[in-house]
Amino acid sequence: MAKVILKGIRKSYGPIEVLSGIDLTIENGDFAVILGPSGCGKTTLLRTIAGLETANAGSIQIGERIVDDIPAARRQIGMVFQTYALFPHLNVYQNISFGMRMRNEPKDQIEQRVQEAAVKLKLEDYLKRLPRELSGGQRQRVAIGRALVREPEVFLFDEPLSNLDAELRVDMRLELSALHQQLKATMIYVTHDQVEAMTLGTKIIVLDKGVLQQVGTPLEVYYHPANKFVAGFVGSPRMRFIPGEVVSNADNKLQVRAQGILSGDIAFDLEGSDLSEGDFVDIGVRAEDIECGQATNGMVSFSGISRQVENMGHSSFWYGTIKDTEIEIIARLGKQTQVKSGAQMEFSIDPRNLYLFDSDGRAILRNVDKNTELAEHVALPS
């Protein structure tokens, strides 16, 4: 297994630059998830690592080797595509062993590797079946099996679960995670599904318009997004933003006046910031941090005008606007919430849970003990 280092990778199709200088190190054994909206360059980046596309500039290292001049077939990579790309007339055994047979590898070695892969992927009972006789999840496992028997240095997955139904996706997600732990392999996994990214990744790489936005652990990108794009993209439902204006900045305390907030100016403790009176900012709010009911002392409060509520079973999502504004808010409420459209609701938020961004969308660091804050959020019952 190997680490992967990208240096200054650029890729254009004609005049359009799709990857704008990607610098990235993926450590040995990482499960690195590349996350970003449709068209941001995820597949292009993966195909460039695999050697299926040639970068216009930059360099790629896999393990100890610079692979820029090494063709795809010799890059020691196992790739799993969104469309499983199985041969319909070959059975599972033949599909999994196809590459090995093409390379004329010894028969007993083929037999051994296919059997090992079949056990890992729970395909032992299906080796004689044709792809059309399999479920979507089983087909996907065959595609993974084909990558597995190559014993690659790095696995590349391009949205491997997107053709599966919701339940199977969850199953396969858990299986992939288990497979990663078992193989301890370096995996690079592309998705635009941020639940997959949060649950699978040891590292999340957020990409937008061919530019890296942030690289970090799932909790880092969730709780400490580098900018408004990452904040708005990671998390479900997405973070909402309340526009505000700096009233004063002194002694590491920033006072912000925000539209529709009833509890007065919001005080942010900062590690020092060059923001000054009159600067525009955005205050980020996550649905799960909003509480329903009259605010207690020290809480930031606002009234909301309801539009609709989605009951999800385990919780419900309230959609509406801050009263007398057009600012859209989503709040996660209790299990059963019945609210009429147009009804007024009272909400509050602990100001420590608010996020702050400058007018260029850059996150402004809060003067809170990040470790304690994170620990609070992720504390497990002991």
Ligand SMILES: Nc1ncnc2c1ncn2[C@@H]1O[C@H](COP(=O)(O)OP(=O)(O)OP(=O)(O)O)[C@@H](O)[C@H]1O
């Ligand atoms: N062969 C090509 N020729 C021209 N443009 C291309 C080519 N392949 C991709 N593109 C463009 O490059 C951009 C990035 O494409 P890419 O497939 O990498 O996106 P993606 O992030 O994988 O999106 P999705 O989530 O929809 O799969 C897109 O705007 C796409 O139209």
Ligand SMILES: [Mg+2]
């Ligand atoms: Mg793609």
